[in-house]
Amino acid sequence: MQLITAIIKPHMLDEVKDALRSVGVQGITVTExxxxxxxxxxxxxxxGAEYKIDFVPKVKLEVVxxxxxxxxxxxxxxxxxxxxxIGDGKIWTTxxxxxxxxxxxxxxxxxx
Amino acid sequence: MRRKLLLGAGLGGLALVALAxxxxxxxxxxxxxxxxxxxxxxxxxxxxxxxxxxMQAGFAMLEAGLTSAKNVGSILMKNMVDFCLGALxxxxxxxxxxxxxxxxxxxxxxxxxxxxxxxxxxxxMLPVDFLFQVAFAATAxxxxxxxxxxxxxxxxxLIYTALITAFIYPIVVNWQWGGGWLAEMGxxxxxxxxxxxxxxxxxxxMGAIIIGPxxxxxxxxxxxxxxxxxxIVIAMLGVFILFVGWFGFNPGSQLAADIExxxxxxxxxxxxxxxGVAALFTSWIVFRRPDVSMVGNGILAGLVSITAGAYLMDGxxxxxxxxxxxxxxxxxxxxxxxxxxxxxxxxxxxHGVCGAWGTLAVGLFANANAPFLDEGIDGLFFGGGLDLFxxxxxxVVAVFAFVxxxxxxxxxxxxxxxxxxxxxxxxxxxxxVTEFGVPGxxxxxxxxxxxxxxx
Numbered sequence: 001m002q003l004i005t006a007i008i009k010p011h012m013l014d015e016v017k018d019a020l021r022s023v024g025v026q027g028i029t030v031t032e033x034x035x036x037x038x039x040x041x042x043x044x045x046x047x048g049a050e051y052k053i054d055f056v057p058k059v060k061l062e063v064v065x066x067x068x069x070x071x072x073x074x075x076x077x078x079x080x081x082x083x084x085x086i087g088d089g090k091i092w093t094t095x096x097x098x099x100x101x102x103x104x105x106x107x108x109x110x111x112x
Numbered sequence: 113m114r115r116k117l118l119l120g121a122g123l124g125g126l127a128l129v130a131l132a133x134x135x136x137x138x139x140x141x142x143x144x145x146x147x148x149x150x151x152x153x154x155x156x157x158x159x160x161x162x163x164x165x166x167m168q169a170g171f172a173m174l175e176a177g178l179t180s181a182k183n184v185g186s187i188l189m190k191n192m193v194d195f196c197l198g199a200l201x202x203x204x205x206x207x208x209x210x211x212x213x214x215x216x217x218x219x220x221x222x223x224x225x226x227x228x229x230x231x232x233x234x235x236x237m238l239p240v241d242f243l244f245q246v247a248f249a250a251t252a253x254x255x256x257x258x259x260x261x262x263x264x265x266x267x268x269x270l271i272y273t274a275l276i277t278a279f280i281y282p283i284v285v286n287w288q289w290g291g292g293w294l295a296e297m298g299x300x301x302x303x304x305x306x307x308x309x310x311x312x313x314x315x316x317x318m319g320a321i322i323i324g325p326x327x328x329x330x331x332x333x334x335x336x337x338x339x340x341x342x343x344i345v346i347a348m349l350g351v352f353i354l355f356v357g358w359f360g361f362n363p364g365s366q367l368a369a370d371i372e373x374x375x376x377x378x379x380x381x382x383x384x385x386x387x388g389v390a391a392l393f394t395s396w397i398v399f400r401r402p403d404v405s406m407v408g409n410g411i412l413a414g415l416v417s418i419t420a421g422a423y424l425m426d427g428x429x430x431x432x433x434x435x436x437x438x439x440x441x442x443x444x445x446x447x448x449x450x451x452x453x454x455x456x457x458x459x460x461x462x463h464g465v466c467g468a469w470g471t472l473a474v475g476l477f478a479n480a481n482a483p484f485l486d487e488g489i490d491g492l493f494f495g496g497g498l499d500l501f502x503x504x505x506x507x508v509v510a511v512f513a514f515v516x517x518x519x520x521x522x523x524x525x526x527x528x529x530x531x532x533x534x535x536x537x538x539x540x541x542x543x544x545v546t547e548f549g550v551p552g553x554x555x556x557x558x559x560x561x562x563x564x565x566x567x
Contacts, residue, residue, distance in 0.1 A: 011328065013542045044549035053545070085537075 001096040001109060002070040006061045007033070008081040013059050019080040020063065023072060028111065029062045039087035043062040059087060064096055066109050149369075150235040157240050163360025164247035168254060169193050170353030174412075175258040176285045177347025178405060178457045180339065182542025183262050184552030190269055194254035197270065198277040206282035207242060211290050236367055244364060245285075248308050251361075252281045255312025258457030259320045263327075263539050266547050268531030272522060276315060279483040280518050284311050284511055298489065299507035300478065300500065303365035305420030305470035306511050311425075314515040315466020316455065322523040323533050324453030327540060336449045339456065344404055351408040355384055358415045362422040377423045380415065383422075383434030387414020390438025398442060406442055409458045413441035416463055417470035420479060424489075429477035436473070468508045475501030502512035 008016060013030065020028060034055035041054035065073050075092055082088055101111035172191040176184045253273050260269070287294040288307050301307050330336055341347055362380040363373045391410020395403040418430050425433065444461035449511030453460065478491035478500055490496025526532045533539075538546035545551055 009540075014328070044545060046550045 001099060001112065002065055002067060004063050004092040005071060005094065006063060006075070006077045006081065006091040007035070007037075007058050008077070009083065009088060010057055010059045012081045012083070013061070016061065016077055016080045019076050020073065023076050024069075025063055025073060027063070031060045031062075033058050033060045037087070037090065048055065054095045056087065064099055064112055066112060072109065078102060082105055121280050133325045141158040150343065152369040153235040153367070154237050154240050157236055157244055157364055157367060158374075160360035160364025161240065161244040161247050163357050164244065164251065164364065165195070167247075167251060167354055167357030167361065170357055171251075171258070173346050173353060174350030174408070175261060175457050177343040177345070177350060178258070178266065178341035179261040180367075180542065181342040181553060182544055182551070184342075184542035184544065184549050185550065186266065186552075187257060187261050188552075189229035189266065189548065190257035190264075190273075191254055192271060194252040194257060194273050197273055198250040198253045199246045201274050201278040202246050202282070203242070205278040206249055206285075207245060209279065209282035209290075210245065210285035223301065241367075244367075246285055247360075248304065249277045249281055251278050252308045252315075255309070255463045256316045256319050256461050259316035259455040259459040260323055261456045262543070263533050263563045264319075265531050265534050266543075268526040268533075272315075272319070272519075275522055276311075278518070280315070280522075281308075284514065284543065287510075292506050294510070297505045298500065300424060300474045300489070300504065301420045301471055301507065302474075303362045303419045304422040305416060305418075305467040306508055308467075309416045309419060310461040310467035310471070310508070310511055311515050313460050313462070313467055314512055315519040316459040317464055318516055318519040319523050320453050320455050320460065322520070322527055325452060326456070327536060329454045330452065331381060334452070336452075340514075341405060341456075347405060348408050351411055354412060355415065358384070358419075362419060366423065372423065375427070379418055379422045379425060379427055379430035382427055382431040383414040383418030383437070384411050385414065386431045386434030387411050387417065387441070390414075390435040391442055392438075394439045394442040398446070406445070406522065409441050409445065409462055410438035412462045413437040413466040416466040417473060419467070420470045423475040424474055424478040424480075424491075426477070426479055426482055429473075429479070429493075433470060433473040433477065437469055440469055441466055468512070471508050472501065472504050475504035 006016075010032070015027065034057055036054055036056060039056065041052055041056060043050055043052050045051075061077070063073065070093055074093065077091055098107060099109075099111045100107045144459070168191060171194075172188055175187045175191065179187055253276050253433070256272065256276070257264075284307055286292045288299060288301055289295070326339060328337065329339060358380055359377055363376045366373050366376055388407050388411040391413065392402050392407045394410075395401070395406040399406075414437050416436030417433045417440075418425070421430065421433060441458065441461045444465045445455075445458045448455055448460060455461070474491060475498075476491045476493050478489055478496065479494045479495065480490045480496070489500050492498060492501050523532060534543060534546065536559075
């Protein structure tokens with residue numbers, strides 16, 4: 001099993017969510033986050049004083065899938081979240097040790 | 113309205129007096145009016161003017177609450193310039209077009225008019241009247257900002273707000289309260305369902321059509337999607353501030369502290385209540401859930417619906433006018449959304465559509481036989497036949513046509529010079545940071561002030 005974590009542009013979330021549903025993903029977790037990558041931040045002016053916004057708003061999306069499905073899900077996210085402008089985000093995968101569905105006690109791939 | 117006609121004549125006279133010099137001014141001050149009544153009238157209208165100015169806070173809060181958190185600073189900025197720039201333009205040009213027909217440009221009335229005293233049959237002093245009228249002009253202008261929320265470029269908005277307060281709104285006012293052709297025809301609009309609210313509402317309609325929907329408002333298949341307001345608390349505070357402000361708008365339009373004022377105030381309150389209740393149950397039935405922001409829109413719809421008839425209608429017909437307004441507003445909001453007109457706050461439905469309804473309602477419900485009216489005209493349901501209703505319809509259609517054409521040209525011109533809408537990337541990131549350099553809520557802990565440029 002793999003935990004797929006993606007940092008994407010906030011306004012792409014709807015499209016990515018719909019695309020993941022259509023490839024059979026059953027659930028995702030999202031968090032509003034801030035950060036910077038190559039896009040960096042930008043300088044603004046407040047009452048004549050300059051200030052720097054280093055961290056720009058992004059959405060972090062997490063989904064656990066079976067090993068066999070991982071590559072497909074990663075490429076689905078990459079294709080739907082791509083605007084080809086700087087700041088589109090990143091995707092990475094992490095091996096997952098155990099998954100338990102709390103309501104039924106199922107574990108492993110059955111719990112995904 | 114009847115009194116506003118007198119006002120038009122009075123102001124025209126005053127403008128001439130101001131031009132002609134002190135000899136004539138002396139004539140104007142020589143007036144057999146009861147001093148106490150005159151002072152009461154003027155102080156009452158001054159307080160009413162302040163209440164109408166306070167409505168700007170209501171519009172600001174309503175529009176801020178019903179739009180995205182990333183655009184609050186932008187919408188508040190537009191509300192501020194609606195009053196500030198609007199007052200300057202209306203004072204410089206609009207007021208003269210609306211009322212005097214003389215001195216079309218310049219503040220000449222200001223130095224000629226501060227000590228201007230009432231004319232024989234009209235007790236309101238010029239500065240008091242000006243303040244009241246300027247508050248109305250700002251109301252007409254500010255209606256549009258909500259309909260364009262989230263995508264209108266600030267520079268283009270400045271052009272719009274300057275021109276509506278300088279020309280478009282004043283020309284419509286002149287047709288009615290300035291004694292123009294609508295007034296001569298017999299059109300009745302006590303406090304401005306059509307003259308003020310529909311003008312703003314139809315301008316908002318043209319703006320929303322020409323600027324197009326917000327990014328993400330419609331799915332690829334064209335289905336409307338909800339973009340919920342970010343703060344329902346602020347939005348509903350705005351509704352109640354507007355409600356309170358309306359007690360300046362309608363009772364103030366009597367332009368006198370007389371025995372009709374309490375009745376006008378009660379009509380206003382009952383129409384608001386009717387609008388709220390009707391929108392509550394309409395939304396409950398149509399959406400299967402009572403909708404908080406729609407009840408807020410319903411209260412305002414009720415208020416707009418009684419603005420034309422607050423003087424000429426009974427308490428119970430006022431309530432009915434408000435109830436029907438509250439039903440209309442729900443269907444209007446849903447209908448406009450299906451037509452791909454993206455109006456984030458319902459400005460077109462509340463002010464344009466319900467403004468038209470309120471004006472037509474006078475043609476149905478005006479009651480000259482009521483004990484409070486010793487003169488006037490009957491509506492269709494009170495034995496007056498269709499005459500008044502037809503006059504009302506002509507007025508509604510004429511103002512619609514005039515505003516749609518003028519603001520259609522105006523917004524198209526602003527679009528042609530590229531000042532109507534922000535870039536898509538800026539719209540997505542939010543107008544607060546991209547147009548004004550600072551988020552509405554913040555700058556937060558993750559942003560750092562680095563290098564002050566001013567000491």
